[in-house]
Amino acid sequence: MKLLFYAAKNYDKKSFDPVLVKYPEIEIDYIDHELEPMTAKIAVGYDAVCAFVSADVGAATLEVLHECGVKAVLMRCAGFNNVDTEKAKELGMVVKRVPGYSPESVAELAMGLALAVNRRLYKAYNKVRENDYTLKGLRGVNFFGKTAGIVGTGKIGAVMCRICRGFGMRVIAYDVYENPELKDFVEYVTLDELLAQSDLISLHCPLMDSTYHMINIESIKKMKDGVILVNTSRGALVDTKELIEGIRLNKFLGVGLDVYEEETGNVYEDRSDEIMEHSVTARLLAFPNVLITSHQGFYTMEALAAIAETTLDNMMDAKNGVRTGNDIA
Ligand code: NAI
Numbered sequence: 082m083k084l085l086f087y088a089a090k091n092y093d094k095k096s097f098d099p100v101l102v103k104y105p106e107i108e109i110d111y112i113d114h115e116l117e118p119m120t121a122k123i124a125v126g127y128d129a130v131c132a133f134v135s136a137d138v139g140a141a142t143l144e145v146l147h148e149c150g151v152k153a154v155l156m157r158c159a160g161f162n163n164v165d166t167e168k169a170k171e172l173g174m175v176v177k178r179v180p181g182y183s184p185e186s187v188a189e190l191a192m193g194l195a196l197a198v199n200r201r202l203y204k205a206y207n208k209v210r211e212n213d214y215t216l217k218g219l220r221g222v223n224f225f226g227k228t229a230g231i232v233g234t235g236k237i238g239a240v241m242c243r244i245c246r247g248f249g250m251r252v253i254a255y256d257v258y259e260n261p262e263l264k265d266f267v268e269y270v271t272l273d274e275l276l277a278q279s280d281l282i283s284l285h286c287p288l289m290d291s292t293y294h295m296i297n298i299e300s301i302k303k304m305k306d307g308v309i310l311v312n313t314s315r316g317a318l319v320d321t322k323e324l325i326e327g328i329r330l331n332k333f334l335g336v337g338l339d340v341y342e343e344e345t346g347n348v349y350e351d352r353s354d355e356i357m358e359h360s361v362t363a364r365l366l367a368f369p370n371v372l373i374t375s376h377q378g379f380y381t382m383e384a385l386a387a388i389a390e391t392t393l394d395n396m397m398d399a400k401n402g403v404r405t406g407n408d409i410a
């Protein structure tokens with residue numbers, strides 16, 4: 082069984098190759114190219130392709146893959162907002178993902194971003210390196226005794242709830258489904274109540290039509306002054322232009338983003354020599370209370386090993402016609 086692995090980085094090979102020895106039937110070819118309609122043509126002769134968050138797995142790509150004889154698309158990530166699942170079903174293609182490889186990996190980064198913007202760790206790091214030992218611009222707040230508002234209490238959100246409880250925070254949450262495992266310490270509230278009461282808001286729901294731009298100027302105005310906003314889920318949950326408006330209104334003590342709307346062309350690329358003519362992200366980065374990381378929530382040893390194992394299990398299941406909870410088409 083042949084798998085064509087798109088947008089392969091060194092760390093992908095390092096995490097997949099050791100696991101691959103347990104799957105003698107699978108052969109992987111790694112390529113640098115991102116999966117999109119043009120590069121989908123390369124997949125002739127492969128049984129499946131493997132893609133990541135920045136791939137374009139829309140209708141056009143799926144049609145080309147289908148013409149090439151590819152039977153399955155294996156997403157090596159949890160989110161699948163970049164996949165046209167209806168088109169895949171129409172073409173009879175199987176699409177599988179890795180829904181829960183290491184929720185701790187993402188939730189721990191979310192708390193890391195919250196702490197870093199609160200205590201301005203990125204500023205402190207540079208100041209001390211420059212022999213500047215003053216405390217100007219570094220004052221934060223205690224999380225102990227404050228309220229954390231978690232939007233989406235699935236696998237990652239649930240871990241974030243527990244982390245926040247560990248900090249001595251009151252934890253409130255908003256979700257369309259309440260997670261029974263959290264009932265002993267999490268209070269479910271409406272989104273408006275969460276926005277109004279939280280000192281730290283962390284987003285952990287998927288990107289869908291109903292959640293697109295859920296953080297906009299209207300929702301920002303409902304937040305407390307001095308709130309910290311963290312997004313490790315998907316960029317388009319937040320309307321970036323309206324976030325900038327909110328930052329200018331002095332709403333935020335800090336904003337920590339592992340994902341942002343313009344990330345698609347940037348993710349895992351070195352664009353340090355380029356002039357970003359129309360970049361809204363560049364404007365965001367000009368604010369002293371904003372910290373952006375480049376979609377690294379999944380990037381721990383444990384998460385990478387789990388992604389490799391589940392993706393290769395998915396490949397075997399696709400071959401054997403086994404449907405599991407990992408199927409999205
Ligand atoms: P999950 O499916 O376990 O949980 C998602 C939760 O969001 C569910 O409880 C669901 O009921 C809730 N939800 C759905 N619609 C909602 C709405 N309109 N309002 C509030 N809550 C709603 O997903 P998991 O594994 O916790 O992942 C969450 C997101 O994290 C993924 O969708 C993905 O986009 C993102 N992610 C980011 C990574 C990174 O590297 N930064 C890595 C992995 C995931």
